[in-house]
Amino acid sequence: MDYLLTDEQRELRALARDIAVNTVRPRAEYYDRANEFPWDVVKVFAQADLFRIFIPEEYEGLGMGVFELCLVTEELSRACGGIALALAGTALGTEPLLIMGNDAQKKKYLPRIAAGQSLAAFALTEADAGSDASAVKTRAVRDGGDYVLNGTKQWITNGGEAEIYTVIAATDPRRGARGLSAFVVEKGTPGFDFGKKEDKLGIRASATRELVFQDCRVPAANLLGKEGMGFITVMRTFDRTRPGVASQAVGIAQGALDHAVAYAKERRQFGQPIASFQGIQFMLADMAMKVEAARALVYASARMIDAGKKDVSRYSAMAKAFASDVAMEVTTNAIQVFGGYGYMREYPVEKYFRDAKITQIYEGTNQIQRQVIALDLIRTAGRQVG
Numbered sequence: 436m437d438y439l440l441t442d443e444q445r446e447l448r449a450l451a452r453d454i455a456v457n458t459v460r461p462r463a464e465y466y467d468r469a470n471e472f473p474w475d476v477v478k479v480f481a482q483a484d485l486f487r488i489f490i491p492e493e494y495e496g497l498g499m500g501v502f503e504l505c506l507v508t509e510e511l512s513r514a515c516g517g518i519a520l521a522l523a524g525t526a527l528g529t530e531p532l533l534i535m536g537n538d539a540q541k542k543k544y545l546p547r548i549a550a551g552q553s554l555a556a557f558a559l560t561e562a563d564a565g566s567d568a569s570a571v572k573t574r575a576v577r578d579g580g581d582y583v584l585n586g587t588k589q590w591i592t593n594g595g596e597a598e599i600y601t602v603i604a605a606t607d608p609r610r611g612a613r614g615l616s617a618f619v620v621e622k623g624t625p626g627f628d629f630g631k632k633e634d635k636l637g638i639r640a641s642a643t644r645e646l647v648f649q650d651c652r653v654p655a656a657n658l659l660g661k662e663g664m665g666f667i668t669v670m671r672t673f674d675r676t677r678p679g680v681a682s683q684a685v686g687i688a689q690g691a692l693d694h695a696v697a698y699a700k701e702r703r704q705f706g707q708p709i710a711s712f713q714g715i716q717f718m719l720a721d722m723a724m725k726v727e728a729a730r731a732l733v734y735a736s737a738r739m740i741d742a743g744k745k746d747v748s749r750y751s752a753m754a755k756a757f758a759s760d761v762a763m764e765v766t767t768n769a770i771q772v773f774g775g776y777g778y779m780r781e782y783p784v785e786k787y788f789r790d791a792k793i794t795q796i797y798e799g800t801n802q803i804q805r806q807v808i809a810l811d812l813i814r815t816a817g818r819q820v821g
């Protein structure tokens with residue numbers, strides 16, 4: 436489908452596709468098996484200025500939008516959803532700075548991120564605070580010119596590899612969600628350490644790690660916005676980043692579909708290619724239809740955000756939930772097209788299936804996305820929206 440991209444967007448997509456095919460794809464299997472962070476590929480992303488996409492020009496970025504980041508994330512995820520996450524996870528970790536950071540904070544951190552010298556990470560989740568972000572127990576207590584952080588974050592993407600962490604902590608635990616605040620914490624700050632590194636089902640090239648804060652002193656200058664603005668920072672961040680997860684899902688689904696079509700043309704049973712059987716054709720047609728519908732929803736929501744539209748939460752949530760459900764269905768059916776071979780590690784589609792699953796879980800599970808959509812539907816009932 437023609438999404439009427441500008442010349443600049445076409446060039447960017449072509450660049451990302453070239454990196455995906457020539458750099459990401461040949462290394463995807465290695466990093467999946469090794470459960471290792473793909474630093475050599477990250478350097479290629481940096482050289483190609485991919486980390487500049489989501490950074491404003493005044494901070495040495497390219498000043499592009501959510502849409503352009505989605506285009507790139509999709510192309511990279513088509514080759515490997517885990518490796519793509521080094522970029523997308525950095526965009527997630529940077530978003531609170533973009534939304535709430537003051538000029539001094541932006542000047543200090545954004546050029547390093549833009550150059551790909553420092554990756555970023557976003558740290559909200561804890562053992563007892565998953566879907567319920569208001570249950571965050573990590574404490575930040577003001578002490579003179581510092582805040583002192585204590586607590587443990589878990590499952591943080593880019594954990595251990597990133598230099599810059601946006602961390603959500605409670606400055607006033609009595610106030611629940613309204614007592615949360617967001618801070619920038621740099622790797623190497625005394626009292627900030629890394630714990631368990633996870634061994635995961637999929638996206639194994641992505642580092643998922645525990646962050647441990649023990650009497651960690653962070654300058655008050657690292658508070659993003661004001662005390663109590665942590666929860667709103669998280670919500671506004673997710674509104675802008677959920678289309679990114681959705682584009683990861685679209686890329687994974689498209690990658691699996693590409694393999695399924697190629698295999699269906701090659702594999703022969705009953706004396707003919709399996710692609711000649713209507714049962715396979717209908718499966719491929721449904722897969723293609725759903726991938727395209729997901730892509731259209733992702734692009735439309737990203738364009739709405741970049742156009743500065745208000746009340747985008749519903750559409751970001753729709754894009755994320757729909758595209759990730761599609762990714763799970765399409766990757767499952769890609770294995771079906773491959774038959775028993777699809778179940779084997781030597782063939783590429785089982786990895787897409789494993790990588791797809793996470794897109795239904797992080798940045799809010801799909802149950803939470805449906806809650807966001809339904810609450811907005813109820814809130815705006817009878818009104819013209821969009």
Ligand SMILES: Cc1cc2nc3c(=O)[nH]c(=O)nc-3n(C[C@H](O)[C@H](O)[C@H](O)COP(=O)(O)OP(=O)(O)OC[C@H]3O[C@@H](n4cnc5c(N)ncnc54)[C@H](O)[C@@H]3O)c2cc1C
Nearest residue numbers: 557558559560565566590591592643796797798799800802
């Ligand atoms: C690989 C990986 C990477 C991650 N990266 C990050 C990261 O970079 N930063 C970060 O902060 N977090 C990260 N996370 C955490 C992720 O965002 C959470 O796992 C997710 O939000 C869900 O929380 P939970 O796992 O505690 O599930 P729970 O909240 O315990 O949910 C369990 C089940 O209950 C359902 N449920 C919960 N509440 C409701 C409700 N109100 N209505 C209906 N159903 C409900 C959920 O949908 C789910 O099915 C990552 C997780 C993983 C696995």
